[in-house]
Amino acid sequence: MSCHAPASVRVLGRSPIATMPDVLRVLLVGGPNVGKSTLFNALTGARQHTTNAPGTTVELATGTWRTAARDTREPATEHAIVDLPGTYSLLALSADEQVTADAVRELEQSSAEVTSQPGVAVVVLDATALPRSLYLLAQVAGTGVPIVVALTMLDLAEAATDSATTAAEPQTLAATLGAILGVPVIPVDARNRADGGLQELADAVHEVAAYPRRVTGIAPLATSCGGTTGTVAQQDNGKPGDGAGGSKAELGTVRVVRPDSAVPDLAEELAHAETLFGWVERVVEQVTTGRGPDDEAPAGASGPSHGPLHRTFSDRVDTVLLNPWAGIPVFLSVVWLLFELTTKFAAPLQGAIGQLVNGPLASVVTWLFGLLGLGDSWVQGLLVDGVLVGVGTVLTFLPVMAVMFASLGVLEDSGYLARAAFVADRAMRSLGLDGRSLLPLIIGFGCNLPALAATRTLPSARQRLLTGLLIPLTSCSARLTVYVLLASAFFPQHAGTVIFAMYLVSVLLVLGGGLLLRRTAFRDVHAGPLMLVLPPYQRPHLRTLGMSVRLRVGSFVARAGKIIVLTMIFVWALMAVPVTGQHSVGDVPVADSLYYSVASGIAPVLAPAGFGNDHAAAALMTGFVAKEVVVGSFAQSYAVAAPNDPARAGNLGAQLRASFDGSSGGHGGAAALAFMVFVLAYTPCVAALAEQRRLFGWRPTASALGVQLAGAWALAVLVFQVGSRL
């Protein structure tokens, strides 16, 4: 193996290490689905936050790990800990994996500096898949960073029938591995309400930080790759020792080259990897048989060992869930269930919260202002119609977000999510996306907000971003009210067909947008071969699930909620400032407000699409806040009562026909169609935008918003210009 990352992957100048506080730094390194994040949550609790790795859209959870002192007279110690993206190898194939590789490399560099704070890599080993985990351990060990091993999935390993650690007792397995590897190996069960090995892990980290230990049999290079040759596969097979640590001869010493060169050479990498595989096999062999490296292997055992097949519980379940005929219907049923949960189940809760905030709570605050002599003042307007409405909006989204996070957690913990990626792989391949992308894209037709949250299940940051940019093109149910209103008003005989066509346009926009992005800004995103480890099915752990939901909902409130509230205050300000007539601030009819004045300014831009009237422009501005209120905005601007059922628009329908006919030169129907297309494509609501910003940062969100506005305008103009000529 040469010391480099594949050329296709950008080597970052900085890693998460650079942003960590100057205390003991702990990196959690491990493969996907090994229980790393569960361990991280158990170690940090609420003392965590998510950030993007420097210069990337790769999301990282960083936090403070507070470890209690053994001696009660001493204060607790705090460590900075980061949950790195899961990877099978430090030779990265994606931006996420590169972040992990960079972090390990930078820990190595900072650990080597005398003035720098020490750091420890906690490598998480999956007891049900020791060979694969040990390979990553060998690579991390090869960098020379101090290592502690956390052994997870022991309950599943005990129950497994055909893994290398079948029926192994956790403590025995950990002790055996620790003796062979020469570094602390701590069995952990982060889901356990009791300590679950976390105190032992803390002690081991303290010990290794003070007295670094190396993995037996893996010798790090003393020089970097820059000007030296990559030394590979130097072995000195010795006799098995007592395994108490330190006897490198015991397993043979493998020199590992750092994965940071710029010149890829897969043949060399493969050759070196073979030596690591050899080391892994010798470790596994010692764990399972106790046989030393010089002992004669059984005849025919030239390849990696593998016993007879024992069909597991997961195999039996998969005969149904992955069946060529049943697999896809099952997947669609699961997505349908998620769709229903986030729309129908969460909707009553959303309504109840909205009524509580806008009804009794607003009344109480208004009453209090009256008591203070500030009734009907702009201060009251700011707090009630700005801040309180913003907070209410955030609160109304909490049920749907909680339901989504809990549902995804169940799918992930149970092991089904990996199967979903496998089943839906073919459908998303043309867009270069992981099969799991289908799930958020379908959920987007219910509500864009939880759909965006669902992108976190995707393994690659670029795929998360691409999916997140396509989700706003899925026609959420809030847009349906606009379609129903306009379709009923302009095409009463064919309203159903028009609405169906809008959903068809939405699907085409997702496909077209995806293909366009693949050929432009996302040329690096392509569907490689699907090679996925399927975790065993297991029962989701309620306490762990609850903690995960709480942390994620908290993150939404803290980060996206802030933007939502600020936007609502801004909208209130626009509506509260009078520009015409004799009104005081906060007591302005919409038609005399700055809001309406801005809408009037925008209206001429919409003229080529046939709906360049003030009412439509004002409704679209309101739609930016929430699509649900577009109908109400129309009613407000025409000064008519909002219809309870948009399909029976009544007076509002007549007003709409009149103004759209007026602004389109008598082609009101074409203008209405163009308006619907514009509503579909121009921007998601402010809550979805805030979530996009939380997940992907300002730049992609702002760029996407600009592109969507321009694209929606172009589409609407096209629809109107063609429609008005038919």
Place this chain on the structure above:
Amino acid sequence: MTLPESPLGAELRVTGVRLPAAHAFRLNEMGIRLGTRAHVTQHAAFGGRVIAVAGSRYALDGETAALIDVEPVKCRE
């Protein structure tokens, strides 16, 4: 023969991987290498296969599976 041509449950040995080098390498790192013993445990839609290797289950899409050559292990070795 290739993985999609292999019968369900039969014990196999990997004899060739004709994937692009970077992906073949990753497959190696994940534990599927020349000489690896495997069983096909599940046929999925579009030629996808689930294989069992050393206690783990790997899902491979149809195109990838078709690029992995295997031979049956005729007797208990």
